[in-house]
Amino acid sequence: MKILQLPSGSDISLLTKALRSLGAEATSCSFSSADPYSYLADVRLRLNEYPAEQRKILLQTYFKKAAATYDVFHYHFGKTFFSDASDLKILKESGKKLIVHHRGSEVRKLSVARKNNPYVKVKTKWTEEKIAKQLKRLSTYVDYAIVCDHELKPYIEPYYKKIYVVPRVIDRNKYISAYPQPVGNPVVVHAPTHNEIKGTAHVLAAVERLKKEGWTFQFKLIEGLPHRKALEEYRNATIVIDQLCIGAYANLSMEAMALGKPVICYIRDDLQSKYPGNLPIVNANPDTIYERLKWLLGRPEQWRRLGIRGRRYVRNYHNQDKVAKQLMAIYEKI
Template identity: 55%
Template sequence: MKILHLPYGIGISTLAKALREQGANAASCSFRSTNFYDYLADIRLNLNQYSIKKSDSVRRQFFRQAMAEYDLFHFHFGETFFPDKRDLRELKNAGKKRIVHHRGSEVRKLSVARSFGNPYVQVKKSWPEKTITNNLTKLSADIDHAIVNDHELLAYVKPYYKKTYVVRQPLDCSRFQPVYPSPQKKPLIVHAPSNREIKGTEFVIKAMEQLKQDGEQFTFRLIEKLPREEALALYRKAAIIIDQLRIGSYANFSLEAMALGKPVVCFIRNDLLKTYPPDLPIVNANPDTIYEEVKKLLHEPEAWAKIGKRSRKYVEGHHRPDAIAKQLLQIYSEL
């Protein structure tokens, strides 16, 4: 059985590689080349570099090629070969196995998120609820099985599919050499939002300004639009890394920060805490508590390395690509 992960996304290359190491015949394909993760894919179509006409032609040609070559299609971020999802019925009629892997904003509805008592949550305006509903309806018409990274996402997609699985996001820790923070007079605190509104950046900045006004000694860096290697160099120097304060779960940035051996500040919804392993090392903070939680960390420099070591161990133990690949192979056998 030949497996194809597509059409883009953090982790598709890691998943395909981990599956190959388990003996499966798997490849990853990124339709675009716009960030570091796209370039890690086994196949890159670079559609963003072509005219609309040329892009459509390359897309159609690759679909025909993939139809002939692969047996199982693992779609990510709610996207398939074509925006209108017309490929799904053809894949179904051809007897091809199909599964969709939802990752975040493409399914996160504000009305559902707020029903869980999260007053802080925001969603991407580029994904209005009607668009999300239409996309999920189209997908689930021809795909019976879905995957989500955690239980925060489960509520958004479970009503649409016959079966939904929770599979943790893999991280290859060998790509991240830990740099455990040591006590220092002026520690570096880092926040690197992919989307300021979603991540709660305004609350981070406000807390940092207040802490400085109150006499706390530290350097704060807001990292945006930096080349990946430059950003990673700053993460390595950081004593504390702040992720999102509104969504209620952690994702790739927290994982990479923990793999680097850093204390990570991130908001985890209270009702979701029980769904995570008991050794979750994240310092839980929301817009109302970020000031106090960071202040507490600043006053406990001897704890930074301890939390960092627990963080690294957590990712190594619960986000191992080999374990996740085995879980995927079991899921594939049920399709």
């Protein structure tokens, strides 16, 4: 079975390597060098570096080669070779196995999210009309989809015949534990990719209030750094604050836990039981971030304990080898 993972993100490369370790012939392909993880991919098309007409030719050429080579096409973020999804039609008619991996904003409908989450924010460029149009286009040819957690599942249930929940992955060998010490001046880190969606204003307000009350700690807002440099900041942190509005955790929480850091993040009440094991995240939303951060700052004896539990959790449930086995089972079924 020959598998192609595309077209962006760190997971396409990590999953490809894990699939190969299981004996599969897998390849990762990045379309754009603007993707910060493009350098990790096996095939790097760098389409953004070419004029529009040449870009079109390059993509068509690679598609023809891929269609003749691979048996399984695993699309991430709902992105396909061509905007009209004509590649899906061709591949389906050729008997190829197709699956779409949805990861967040490209499916998160505000009207659905608000039913269980009064704090939720969405990216304005992803209107409900745009989301519905894309999902309809994809599901016309693709019967199977993957989501990273149960928060995302309701958004796509009306469209696909079968939906699989497969955890995000992390390279457990890449992250060396750096458990915080219960002494000295603690460092609190918040690293938003989108300030409104992550609830950054609420984090800043809580930090300012605590400092005015006399709490001593260093706060770092990490923005615009290359991923490698951002990881160093997380490594030197005492506490990492992820998002406060979405209601589920994602990559920042995973990376922080893998490094052995206590994490603050908002997990919706109705989703907590959906996560395996005992999720060691300090739960906070915009209304409670002040109290929860204050609680954690005042309990240095908990920092290392939470860090150890978080690292163990990530290694158990976001292990790339375990996830690759799940994917192989899915590929066999579809």
